Amino acid sequence: MKFNYYPGCTLKTKAKELDAFGRKSLEALGVDFEEIKEWQCCGAVYPVAKDEVATKLSAVRTLAMAKENGGKVLTLCSACHNVLKRVNNDMKTDENMRLKANNYLALEEPYLGESEVIHYLELLRDYVGFDKIKAAVVNPLKGVKIGAYYGCLLLRPNSTMAFDNPENPTIIEDFIKAIGATPVVYAFRNECCGAYVSTTNNELAKKKSSAVIASAKDEGAEMLVTACPLCMYNLRQNGGGEIEVKYFTELLATALGVNN
């Protein structure tokens, strides 16, 4: 099975390590993947308003391109995943969006939401399996206490994202166990980091990010992992710096011995 990998704009620039460690780990795990040719920016935020069509079109183009190649879209950035999965759901279920997008794009064959959007963590859980990852680990991260930071975008809205239990998720903790480390469960793991108000209302972003860090620290976490470059930025820049924050792919690559 081939996965159509969608890196997105930030993984090509400020979050290169999220991408590079992700690729190396997939190779080490024997996952067949290929970057989607000529992918376009997902739009960064899902346009919630029902009368927004144009802002969803670049996501539809990517989804339609992947359809030509087996239809499995593999995402890594939480924001790209949220946008692509929700736009795909619109193309499956919203007649108005479907009609307008197809009229405008005039593809050879109308796109009706046939592709499937799969996050890297879902691939690890559902296609590779955490047991297999555990068996492939050469450098277990023994004794490291790691807090999973889910944030918002992977989990909500659950009616569309169906990623994990939105109030009490376990997928990243299961990942942490698979690489030999110790997961630390803390109250703020699915709270917002402050998102895009970081520049317009920095005080609010600081409040939100530092609350996440404080909650993790209280439970004894030595490190946080995330899949989102925006969460990473907020937690590092606005969180007070008391706990190290890393992309989960870096830890995966370290455990698999391919982090060089």
Added chain:
Amino acid sequence: MNSKEQVKIIKERSGTDASKCMKCGKCSGRCPAYNEMDIKPHQFVSMIEKGEIEKLLNCKAIYNCLSCFACVERCPRNVAPAAIIEAVRQEVIRMQGGNYINSEEIPQIVDEQIPQQLLVSMYRKFNK
């Protein structure tokens, strides 16, 4: 356009049915930006239902909502307060002169680490 029509358009744009609200307040109880919301999520739901549009169009909350969807997740009646807030925000930023961000100020707040994703999100949410 009179305000009745404007309310109708905002409701349609939100794609959610505010009349289903049973006023339990869980949405506001869960809101991570609660203290910064001069109009709380549950108030958006009741005010749009009552047609109190002027206050909504002039509030600060539309710029502090983080679109984290926590309110949507907790609603036992399947109402989406975040979608109503978004529909009002769109109404404001689509007006002439409605942009919230002054692009000339951006270079001063951009640091080395800022991800592209943040800048694009910010423009998508606050400007047209």
